[in-house]
Amino acid sequence: MEKYIEIIGNAYYGYFHYLVNEIMYPSWKNYFWWLLGLSLTVWLLELVFPWRKKQPIFRKDFWLDGFYMFFNFFLFSLIAYNAISNVAVEAFNDFLALFGITNLVAIEVNSWPKWGQLLLLFVLADFIQWNVHRLLHRVPALWEYHKVHHSVEQMGFAAHLRFHWMETILYKSAQYVPLAMIGFGLEDFFLVHIFTTAIGHLNHANLRITYGPLKYVLNNPIMHIWHHAKKLPEGSYGVNYGLTLSIWDYLFGTAYIPHEGRDEPLGFDGVEDFPKGFWQQVTYPFIRQKPSQKPNDPPKKKGNVSSSDLMEETVH
Ligand SMILES: [Zn+2]
Numbered sequence: 084m085e086k087y088i089e090i091i092g093n094a095y096y097g098y099f100h101y102l103v104n105e106i107m108y109p110s111w112k113n114y115f116w117w118l119l120g121l122s123l124t125v126w127l128l129e130l131v132f133p134w135r136k137k138q139p140i141f142r143k144d145f146w147l148d149g150f151y152m153f154f155n156f157f158l159f160s161l162i163a164y165n166a167i168s169n170v171a172v173e174a175f176n177d178f179l180a181l182f183g184i185t186n187l188v189a190i191e192v193n194s195w196p197k198w199g200q201l202l203l204l205f206v207l208a209d210f211i212q213w214n215v216h217r218l219l220h221r222v223p224a225l226w227e228y229h230k231v232h233h234s235v236e237q238m239g240f241a242a243h244l245r246f247h248w249m250e251t252i253l254y255k256s257a258q259y260v261p262l263a264m265i266g267f268g269l270e271d272f273f274l275v276h277i278f279t280t281a282i283g284h285l286n287h288a289n290l291r292i293t294y295g296p297l298k299y300v301l302n303n304p305i306m307h308i309w310h311h312a313k314k315l316p317e318g319s320y321g322v323n324y325g326l327t328l329s330i331w332d333y334l335f336g337t338a339y340i341p342h343e344g345r346d347e348p349l350g351f352d353g354v355e356d357f358p359k360g361f362w363q364q365v366t367y368p369f370i371r372q373k374p375s376q377k378p379n380d381p382p383k384k385k386g387n388v389s390s391s392d393l394m395e396e397t398v399h
């Protein structure tokens with residue numbers, strides 16, 4: 084246990100230095116400048132070729148989403164990513180050691196050409212994420228976290244990274260363990276991560292792009308706007324769950340684009356009452372009133388999470 088805490092501690096400490104370095108020394112292998120560059124490029128495209136022409140340049144929640152972007156991408160994703168992946172690899176090796184196995188790679192991909200490795204990594208990771216995303220909609224306790232992303236009412240590139248930090252934990256743990264088993268290292272994710280960030284930004288952008296026939300492979304703004312639509316098809320939990328690839332939705336029958344949906348109302352039932360600020364939104368799943376709570380129970384105070392609340396959440 085101590086070893087794991089030390090790994091997490093080192094991950095955070097190492098990350099701080101890494102972050103300072105990233106900002107100070109721009110380079111092609113640098114997440115910070117890539118994110119900034121991609122964001123400015125997609126924003127510029129939105130300004131020059133807007134799909135919804137009346138949408139303000141600084142649309143609703145522009146700055147909130149900008150904050151989410153940097154919080155999730157830097158302050159949380161990469162940190163949790165480092166910590167989780169280091170712990171996962173260590174725990175996995177320890178588990179194998181119990182059976183006297185010291186080194187095991189389920190599939191030997193190192194002998195493949197680099198592009199083949201990256202393609203496999205990308206497709207597998209995307210399929211795992213598609214499944215996690217479906218669960219976020221299907222499991223009521225998980226939907227409470229995912230509501231943050233669906234509380235977007237005006238779409239723009241930065242809405243891409245507006246989500247609850249719990250999603251990072253869910254996505255990364257579901258993704259990393261099987262991929263580490265195949266023998267992928269962290270460096271392999273860089274290119275894939277940049278590409279998926281670009282497509283994710285575009286999916287949420289105020290742009291009318293479908294990539295032509297490639298729309299059956301790549302997710303796009305016209306497809307993803309229906310994922311955010313307030314009104315779902317009767318009896319459905321959600322549609323168009325794809326992150327970067329749209330192919331899974333076409334294969335498994337969850338693709339839904341009834342018409343262009345440019346001005347479709349976005350959100351979910353009761354989105355008007357959803358908290359508006361960052362702190363309220365990320366604490367909301369922990370302190371929301373349970374449906375079973377009787378009307379005359381004392382109301383729970385905001386920002387006052389008891390440990391039993393947290394227990395209840397994690398037990399679900
Ligand atoms: Zn969703």
Ligand SMILES: [Zn+2]
Pocket residue numbers: 232242243287307310311
């Ligand atoms: Zn989205």
